[in-house]
Amino acid sequence: MTERLLVCGIGSGMDHSLAELRSGGRELVVVTDTPTGRAQAAADVLLVCDPTDGTAVLAELSAAGVDRLDGVFSLGADNPPVISVLADRFGCPGLPLETALNCTLKDRRLAILREAGLDLPRFATAESVEEALRAVAEVGLPAVIKPSDQTGSLGVIKVDSPGAVRERAAEALRLSPVGRIVVEEFLEGTEHTLAAFMVDGELHRFGFADREYGRKEEFAPYFFEGGDTLPSRLTEERIEEITDTVRRGARALRLDPAVINTDILRTRDGRVVLLEITCRLTGARIATEVMRLATGVNPLPNLVRLALGRPLDLSELRPTRDGAAVQRFLPADGGVVEWVGNPRDAARRVGVHDVFWGIELTPGTVVPPYRGGSDVLAGVIAYADEPAEAEAIAERALRALPLRFKSSAR
Template sequence: MTERLLVCGLGSGMDHSLAGLRSARRELVVVTGTPTDLARAAADLLLVCDPCDSTAVLAELSAAGVDRLDGVFSLGADNPPVISVLARRFGCPGLPLETALDCTLKDRRLAILRDAGLDLPRFATAESVEEALRAVAEVGLPAVIKPSDQTGSVGVIKVDSTEAVRERAAEALRLSPVGRIVVEEFLEGTEHTLAAFMVDGELHRFGFADREYGRKEEFAPYFFEGGDTLPSRLDAERIEEITDTVRRGARALRLDPAVINTDILRTRDGRVVLLEITCRLTGARIATEVMRLATGVDPLPNVVRLALGRPLELSELRPTRDGAAVQRFLPADGGVVEWVGNPRDVARRAGVHDVFWGIDLAPGTVVPPYRGGADVLAGVIAYADEPAEAEAIAERTLRALPLRFKEPAR
């Protein structure tokens, strides 16, 4: 019988991976709020609705006559609770809803990891501006304010003074559907992304990247992440230390069996701090393209096996390539577009995997000031034998983008 697989939610650029899921023995159903030509071409059935709304997804599936699913997962979309609801409704393998909520809601995740003895930033929660003021007094300055239930760096803001807390806390509270924020101690160090599978208590790492934060506070109070780099500058001992911390975090949150995405900070004095850990594939094309370019490892076949309740093929998680790959972004930070061309016109050069706009651009488009991680003007994925070479290719490519502003970006 043909297996029916549901991809519920596509992270930024993850529609590029849908074609790799097609099979003569498989019916591919895709749910997305932003249908693209790539999604339309790959899906046997494309449903358009909010993939973070389980009620809406179930209604669309029912209207389309879908009464059976064999597996369900997202491609980098941060909606584990919806995946859990769908898995239970259709009898598919998947984590319990409470487990998905534990790793998605920041306040719940932090409390569980703290109780498990992991190293975390000092933190407190708040449901009002007054509570936020007390939380900042408890945590100390500088601090980071985050909506508890948002993803993709939405509403993540640094505060350096008590005077700024009222405005910034009110902003974060407005962005939180449940009206709850987390106030965390601001820590400095190097940041990293670890991608893995957790099965039967064992963590199987298949990717480890350095996060690029050279311009992190250029748009303060908002943070800017410039991309990812492989291989890491950390040595094997430090990577294993971080891997052990992620393993402990996954066990504490009961993420088993699961595909794991994590963000880790290693402080200047050597502390390993788990900033985020959740049960989804690393998005923004990192696990599926950037890591794959450097290591040769394609995690998607094992993501499918996990969704179908089948054993992993661990041999497919062993690197077959020893190269370098980077993804680099340009921030969208104000201006009026005068002229825009096709970014692929600058992709025809050695070492360029892809070049893309982060937002829809046309003459006359008004680009607002940068307000967070989703405000990306353009990006490039590049590869080479060494990281410095890949970074240079990415920088040259971004400088050559076919784009001109009437009013230059700030």
């Protein structure tokens, strides 16, 4: 019988990897709310709906006559609870819903990690502005306010003064479907992304990147992440220290077997703080393209094996390349588009893997002020022998973007 895989949810740019999931002996069902040309070309069955709405996904599958699945996962989309619901409904391998919720809802995740003794920021939860005022008083300033149930830095806001708490808390609460926010102590240091598989209590790391935050507070109170860099500037000893923290966090949350994405902060005084850990593939093309350009490791075959309940091939997680790769973003921060060309025109140079728009741009497009991590104007993926060289290639490609704004500020 032909194996049938469901890809439920496609993270930003991750449709580039859909074609690799096709196989002569496999049927690919894709659920997405952004049916790109790549998704249409790769899918045997393409269903258009919100991949974070389990009820809607089940209804679409039923309407399409899909009554059997052999494996289900997202491609960098942050919807583990829906993946768990679908796996249970169709009898596929997968984590329990409670486990998926524990790593997706920030307040639950923090409580479990604290109970396990991991180093965390001081934090408190709130379900109203008044509770947020008390939470900030408990945690202290500066603080970071986050919707408990949102992803992609949506609604993540820094608060520096008591007078700003009401407005910032109200904004974060509006963005939370369940009406709950987390208030965390603001910590400074370097941030990193670790990608891994966790199976039988063992963590198999296949990627480690430094997150670029040189312009982190340029758009305060919102944070801007400029991309990722491989290899890391950290020593191997410090990387292993971080890996051990992720392993402890994965075990505490019972993420096994699972593919794991993390966000880790190493403070200036050497603390290793697990900011995020969840059971999904690292998105935004990081695990599938950026890390792969630097290391040669392709996680997709093992992602499929995991979804089908088969053993991993650990040999495929060993690096075959020792290079450098970066992804760099430009923030979308206001202006009216006067003229726009094909970003591929900036990609025709050595070391440029891809250049892309983060939003749809046409003459007359009004770009709003920057409000969070998903507001990306454009991005580039570049590679070279050394990180500094790859960074320089990326910067040149972004400067050459075929785009002109009417705004004089541009």
